[in-house]
Amino acid sequence: MTERYDCHYCKESLFGKKYVLREENPYCVKCYESLYSNTCEECKKPIGCNSRDLSYKDRHWHEDCFHCFQCKRSLVDKPFSTKDEQLLCTECYSNEYSSKCHECKKTIMPGSRKMEHKGNSWHETCFTCQRCQQPIGTKSFIPKDNHNYCVPCYEKQFAMQCVHCKKPITTGGVTYHDQPWHKDCFLCTGCKQKLSGQRFTSRDDFAYCLNCFCNLYAKKCASCTTPISGLGGSKYISFEERQWHNDCFNCKKCSVYLVGRGFLTERDDILCPECGKDM
Numbered sequence: 001m002t003e004r005y006d007c008h009y010c011k012e013s014l015f016g017k018k019y020v021l022r023e024e025n026p027y028c029v030k031c032y033e034s035l036y037s038n039t040c041e042e043c044k045k046p047i048g049c050n051s052r053d054l055s056y057k058d059r060h061w062h063e064d065c066f067h068c069f070q071c072k073r074s075l076v077d078k079p080f081s082t083k084d085e086q087l088l089c090t091e092c093y094s095n096e097y098s099s100k101c102h103e104c105k106k107t108i109m110p111g112s113r114k115m116e117h118k119g120n121s122w123h124e125t126c127f128t129c130q131r132c133q134q135p136i137g138t139k140s141f142i143p144k145d146n147h148n149y150c151v152p153c154y155e156k157q158f159a160m161q162c163v164h165c166k167k168p169i170t171t172g173g174v175t176y177h178d179q180p181w182h183k184d185c186f187l188c189t190g191c192k193q194k195l196s197g198q199r200f201t202s203r204d205d206f207a208y209c210l211n212c213f214c215n216l217y218a219k220k221c222a223s224c225t226t227p228i229s230g231l232g233g234s235k236y237i238s239f240e241e242r243q244w245h246n247d248c249f250n251c252k253k254c255s256v257y258l259v260g261r262g263f264l265t266e267r268d269d270i271l272c273p274e275c276g277k278d279m
Contacts, residue, residue, distance in 0.1 A: 020049055038067050055059075068092055081110060101126050116142070129153050142170065172213055176207060188212050222268070223248035240265075251275055 007013050008025035027035070029049055037046040038053055039104050040063035047053045052063040054076065069086040083092040086098070094107045101108055101125035108114045111178040111213035113125040115136070115139040131153035143155040151156070151170070159168035174186045174196050183196040190212030201213050208216070210229060210257050218227035233244040237259065249258050252269035264276035 018049075042066075056082075069192075072097070093149070100188065103127070131157055177205065190216060219243045221245045221248050223250070239270075 006012060007019065009031040010025055011137065013051075014026055014028060018029050020029065021027045022026075022036065024190060026081055028112055033046050033048050037048060038055070038060035039045070040047055040062045041059050043059055045062075047060055047062055047221050054061045054063060054066045057084075063076055063125050063156070064074075065074055067087070068080070068089040070092040071157060073089055075087055075089060075184050080089050081090060083093065085099060090110060094109050095107045098110060099108045099114060099121035100106065101114075101123045102120040103122055108121055109230060113124045115122045116126060124137070125135060127137075127148070129141070129143060129150040130147035131149055134150065136148060136150055141148045142151060143149075143241060144154065144158060150248070155168035155170060157172065158178040159170050160184050161167065162169055162173075163179040164181055169180055169182055172183055174181045174183055176186060183194065186195050186207070187193060188195055188200065189206040190208055190210040195207055198209065200209050202208065203213065203217055213261040214227035214229045218229050220226065220243075221228050221236075222244050224245065227243075228236045228243050228245055237244045237246060237249045245261060247272070250256060251258060251263070251272040253271060253275040256272050258270060262273055264271045264273065266276070
């Protein structure tokens with residue numbers, strides 16, 4: 001007597017019928033499809049044993065249903081992209097969603113290298129210097145008037161030259177006596193410290209920081225002997241070729257403030273009228 005060979009689920013005999021093994025258990029085709037077949041994303045019907053099951057990210061399609069959402073061409077064994085869970089051939093995806101080259105206006109195909117700057121995109125071969133027409137690639141560049149320039153071409157065509165070192169000024173810079181300087185080249189004539197960003201003055205067309213100017217050229221206070229800069233509206237007193245800081249113009253004996261008052265002199269000293277009575 002022959003041993004029975006039945007469907008694991010419905011128990012009907014599989015003798016002379018097609019069946020499918022799953023985990024070493026036999027199933028008739030009907031039971032297997034109802035229990036285990038995947039549902040097609042396109043037509044929503046089961047993908048039977050006799051159909052090719054195409055899957056992508058846990059989603060399944062019949063072979064005939066696996067096509068581009070827009071042009072309906074088959075995507076079987078072809079590259080494709082997805083947008084909002086819809087399948088798209090590379091051509092439809094590129095036309096609809098890919099960037100357009102700012103130079104040639106053509107689509108930049110997915111997977112190809114592109115250059116981006118301030119919201120615009122270029123093919124790598126289209127991103128070139130306006131002057132020399134050579135691809136810029138990953139090199140530094142300078143934009144000007146809606147065009148891009150490699151640094152050497154920009155310096156040749158547009159950059160001013162520093163009056164001190166004669167090299168191009170590409171960013172920043174200082175203008176002094178209508179002449180351009182690098183910030184690092186604009187130095188105090190005396191101490192050679194940078195003058196950019198701080199107060200300075202000049203003498204005989206040479207620039208000086210305030211300290212150097214005062215030490216070199218300012219008159220000295222007859223009282224405290226430190227320089228009187230006279231810069232920034234600071235006040236000072238001058239009398240008989242001598243100068244005093246406004247705050248230093250005091251009686252030598254009683255130290256009363258003498259600005260706006262009468263005073264007497266005794267050799268190099270200044271005295272208030274009271275202290276001068278004993279002269």
